[in-house]
Amino acid sequence: xxxxDEVAHLAxxxxxxxxxxxxxxxxxxxxxxLESVASIRGVAGxxxxxxxxxxxLTNVFxxxxxxxxxxxxxALSGAPASEDGRFSxxxxxxxxx
Amino acid sequence: MTTGGDWTRKTAAELADALAAGEVTSxxxxxxxxxxxxxxxxxxxxxVHAFLHVDREGVLAQxxxxxxxxxxxxxxxxxxxxxxxxxxxxxxxxxPTTCGSKILEGWVPPYDATVVRRIKDAGLPILGKTNxxxxxxxxxxxxxxxxxxxxxxxxxRIPGGSGGGSAAAVAAYEAPLxxxxxxxxxxxxxxxxxxxxxxKPTYGAVSRYGLVALAxxxxxxxPVTRTVLDAALLQELIGGHDPLDSTSVDQPLPSLVDAARQxxxxxLSGVRIGVITELSGDGWQPGVMTRFQESVDLLVKAGAExxxxxxxxxxHALATYYLILPAECSSxxxxxxxxxxxxxxxxxxxxxxxxxxxATRDAxxxxxxxxxxxxxxxxxxxxxxxxxxxxxxKVRTLISRDFATAFEQVDVLVSPTAPTTAFELGEKLDDPxxxxxxxxxTIPANLAGVPGISVPAGLADEDGLPVGFQVLAPALADDRCxxxxxxxxxxxxxxxxxxxxxxxxxxxxxx
Numbered sequence: 001x002x003x004x005d006e007v008a009h010l011a012x013x014x015x016x017x018x019x020x021x022x023x024x025x026x027x028x029x030x031x032x033x034l035e036s037v038a039s040i041r042g043v044a045g046x047x048x049x050x051x052x053x054x055x056x057l058t059n060v061f062x063x064x065x066x067x068x069x070x071x072x073x074x075a076l077s078g079a080p081a082s083e084d085g086r087f088s089x090x091x092x093x094x095x096x097x
Numbered sequence: 098m099t100t101g102g103d104w105t106r107k108t109a110a111e112l113a114d115a116l117a118a119g120e121v122t123s124x125x126x127x128x129x130x131x132x133x134x135x136x137x138x139x140x141x142x143x144x145v146h147a148f149l150h151v152d153r154e155g156v157l158a159q160x161x162x163x164x165x166x167x168x169x170x171x172x173x174x175x176x177x178x179x180x181x182x183x184x185x186x187x188x189x190x191x192x193p194t195t196c197g198s199k200i201l202e203g204w205v206p207p208y209d210a211t212v213v214r215r216i217k218d219a220g221l222p223i224l225g226k227t228n229x230x231x232x233x234x235x236x237x238x239x240x241x242x243x244x245x246x247x248x249x250x251x252x253x254r255i256p257g258g259s260g261g262g263s264a265a266a267v268a269a270y271e272a273p274l275x276x277x278x279x280x281x282x283x284x285x286x287x288x289x290x291x292x293x294x295x296x297k298p299t300y301g302a303v304s305r306y307g308l309v310a311l312a313x314x315x316x317x318x319x320p321v322t323r324t325v326l327d328a329a330l331l332q333e334l335i336g337g338h339d340p341l342d343s344t345s346v347d348q349p350l351p352s353l354v355d356a357a358r359q360x361x362x363x364x365l366s367g368v369r370i371g372v373i374t375e376l377s378g379d380g381w382q383p384g385v386m387t388r389f390q391e392s393v394d395l396l397v398k399a400g401a402e403x404x405x406x407x408x409x410x411x412x413h414a415l416a417t418y419y420l421i422l423p424a425e426c427s428s429x430x431x432x433x434x435x436x437x438x439x440x441x442x443x444x445x446x447x448x449x450x451x452x453x454x455x456a457t458r459d460a461x462x463x464x465x466x467x468x469x470x471x472x473x474x475x476x477x478x479x480x481x482x483x484x485x486x487x488x489x490x491k492v493r494t495l496i497s498r499d500f501a502t503a504f505e506q507v508d509v510l511v512s513p514t515a516p517t518t519a520f521e522l523g524e525k526l527d528d529p530x531x532x533x534x535x536x537x538x539t540i541p542a543n544l545a546g547v548p549g550i551s552v553p554a555g556l557a558d559e560d561g562l563p564v565g566f567q568v569l570a571p572a573l574a575d576d577r578c579x580x581x582x583x584x585x586x587x588x589x590x591x592x593x594x595x596x597x598x599x600x601x602x603x604x605x606x607x608x
């Protein structure tokens with residue numbers, strides 16, 4: 001139902017660098033889980049509206065006024081690397097770009 | 098004279114009274130709990146291992162401040178000075194918050210969760226952060242990256258999950274109170290298997306601000322305690338509207354403490370109780386069902402009217418949950434990108450941000466988290482969305498309708514909290530589907546946003562391990578859970594001649 005190659009592709013989309021051993025381990029488990037959850041296909045008809053949220057609430061806004069937030073120092077306090085009050089990140093373009 | 102060990106056996110309500118009467122100081126109480134933690138908590142290899150981080154210095158300073166407030170005659174919250182433990186999924190300014198994951202090892206949040214803020218404002222000293230399945234994914238606390246928590250009733254067994262640390266801390270008398278979070282049963286199921294009380298409030302009744310999200314539409318923080326009254330006191334403290342959480346409910350709940358006190362009289366005249374047909378049968382441990390039925394019989398004796406109620410769509414709740422939850426978590430956990438906080442693993446060469454992200458997430462996440470992220474990515478991908486995630490959202494509507502229909506006939510619904518007692522550590526670690534089945538009875542409440550409580554119902558004959566009794570009520574009627582839960586607690590405690598935890602084995606001191 002879900003192949004090892006598909007799991008590898010999904011891991012790539014989810015930005016997780018799974019190695020071969022992990023793929024061998026996780027792919028069959030995911031197949032079993034997916035087969036089980038597939039049991040809900042056809043349970044609800046087209047006339048049933050979807051629920052995205054258990055308690056109906058819409059347009060919850062606060063007043064549009066400035067309130068205190070984290071300082072730059074606090075926001076950067078957990079960063080793996082920072083420089084000049086900014087997050088420092090690895091190069092963002094690929095080899096070919 | 099009361100020794101330190103005795104203070105750890107008291108309920109939070111009793112400790113509050115003792116503080117108010119001047120029989121003890123918060124520093125003495127807090128030190129007694131720190132001593133208990135030092136004696137029995139151990140580490141990943143031995144002991145209960147309920148805590149990932151104990152804030153020895155900070156908690157004593159907070160206790161001393163409480164004593165000073167009291168000495169100065171300041172107006173105090175009832176629980177001011179009573180120590181508490183907090184699940185490691187809630188942010189605590191200045192204290193590490195790992196969510197049981199390597200990806201957040203060493204992270205110290207720059208802000209407090211609203212629940213934590215309210216605890217601090219009320220003056221409860223925070224003992225530390227409790228162990229959990231990584232990002233709250235699991236039913237056994239074995240998926241913690243820092244090693245499992247052990248069940249105080251039998252240390253070869255699981256304490257439930259994901260909040261096994263909070264439940265075990267309370268069951269082992271390491272803390273009188275704890276906060277947990279419940280996405281599919283993570284407060285109630287650990288409560289059931291450790292012989293403690295756990296409450297999942299109505300969705301939105303307790304703020305999620307600063308609760309590191311697993312699944313936004315399901316997550317709910319709530320109390321973990323040894324008595325129903327303590328749970329009511331704690332929910333009233335942490336609950337209520339929070340402008341920082343857009344899903345917070347801006348409506349007051351009826352008094353939970355009053356409901357718990359009313360229930361404790363043992364009179365349930367006029368209360369209509371529905372036993373959920375679908376939450377029994379094959380796969381339910383006989384000893385669990387026996388204790389459950391005896392509890393139902395007691396409620397009848399207390400004057401309740403008991404009928405059987407069918408919720409036919411509940412048989413699809415597990416599949417619905419295991420599509421909605423992975424979908425939400427795969428999106429939520431995208432924020433762990435190695436850029437702004439947490440772990441960063443840099444592969445060899447001249448890696449790009451994407452390479453760093455992939456290597457970090459592979460090294461930082463455990464197996465269960467990877468399984469669910471990949472499952473969620475699949476359920477949300479084009480071509481499968483309608484068949485899986487879309488269908489699950491529709492079945493979620495049907496499950497809510499089952500609740501609505503049932504609550505037209507009865508005031509509360511009841512079931513065993515979990516199908517079995519605590520299983521052996523390691524038993525289901527590599528069989529995720531078997532692990533998921535533990536949440537069969539607790540998941541429907543999360544999908545529909547309704548409140549639920551688990552209270553101890555006795556020990557199963559087969560293995561002598563605790564069984565939990567679950568009470569579910571309509572949204573915003575959390576008081577009904579407390580009333581019926583307190584009634585059952587009072588009736589059973591009278592029958593047993595004391596609390597169930599009195600029968601737990603004496604824990605070996607390992608220091």
